[in-house]
Amino acid sequence: MYTFSKFRLSMSLFDVEGVTSFLDKWIELAVANEVQELDFNVEANGVSRYSLPATIFSAKFVTTLKLSGCNLEQSSDTIRFHSLKKLALHRVHIGEQIVHKFISECPSLEDLILSRIGDFKRVCVSHAPKLKTVTIDEYFELESIEIVAPSLQQCTLAYIRKSCVIDMAGCPHLNSLKLRSVDIEILDLISKIPLLEKLIIQNCDEITEFEFSSNRLKDLQILRCYNMDGIVVDAPNLLSFSLECRDVPYCFSINGSSQCSCKLKFLIKLDTEGDILILTWFNIIKEEFLGVAHQVKELSMSINIMTPLDSFSLDEFRNRSPSLPREVENLIIDVWNMRNIPTSKYAALLDCLLWVCFPRILSIELKRSCFPLISIECLELTRRKHLFYLQFFYEMMINRDTKCCNSHIIKCWRHYLKDFKIDCFIPYKDPKPHHVDNLMAELPGLPRRNYLISSRLVFLFTY
Ligand SMILES: [Zn+2]
8 A cells, every 4th residue: 555644636626526436535545544744625616515524534643734625514523633733724614613623622733724714703713722823814704813822923814804803812922913905903903912023014905004113023014005104113123124115105214223124115107297206206215215224125116107208317316316325235126118218218217226226236127017918929029128228228337437427526326336247137937047247248149938037237336
């Protein structure tokens, strides 16, 4: 007889009736083999769903149980998963009572994921002495969540509505919280988590202001909360801050540790008065964000140019922002609809970007303007565009002369750039960067499948 420690089955069916006995046999075989990891995903597209056989309750050696898309009805009084450490239920039809039994009768449980269970009103976690992480993603159905878990450190809540009553007072060691697409009172919840060190707030459109102070908080991420108007954080031990936003918050202040590193991502859409707006954005990013952040590890700008930009210039920007560029570790630029910038304005765009900051690394991305609508023509077009911009910027760097800026105290990047190189590119469908000594010379010899999606230039600026 074969033995195996892991059994994984993933299939999508229209009609489950014809294959039920076959699926039951697989479960029996897995249980008879005393598998430790059982991952069973049966997505039924028709009316009926696959119901797991009672045999599954005898899988007493299983340490990881992942079930997705099926029904689970209890047939025995006791659940004997004594070794179960990880339980993940996704779109499983299961009664509240069985879930609560699972939790209270699996004393080794460390990781619990409940996702899109449906018809679920109440999650009650108790008698889970070893539980370390919990994820509850319930699509606005839940009325209450009560967790009593003395070892719990990490909790993720997604799609929880305001009326849901959340009680995590029984989790004295909770230190990491992720909230995604929730409309709950966030400040009220986090004020009851005294050891909170890591907080992620993502896609929470209901939250408009975030004013928080904490001596323990070390990592804060506010991502894609598109109605956020104000962020005021006083956290002297904060080591890492990430922000991804579409509109500039009216009020922004982060008081973190002196070693706090920041990752900032701005989604900039220029649909009216693009010329004025792009300079306003650059100015705000430079003065309000880079000006208050200690160390900016990553500044990412995704610029969608909907109307032609033809009148902006470095002189105009210089008047608005008469200060030296800020230092940034990594600047990532992703321009959509580059065709709305006439070729004669490419230099002005680069001048303005390098008036905002001096990056050590500049990454030019083109992946999102075309992908994921993939066709060979599209890839080829992207490849040609990317090469064109890259070549343009490369030539500007190589052929820089410093006869400009004579009458100005603060000069443009050309006067401060000591050295640069094209370091690597990232090919489509291959996340590994390809390092090159001289991309321009090596490009003609590259295999055609290596469509570029991102290329990286390394700079050395000295003030
Ligand atoms: Zn100059």
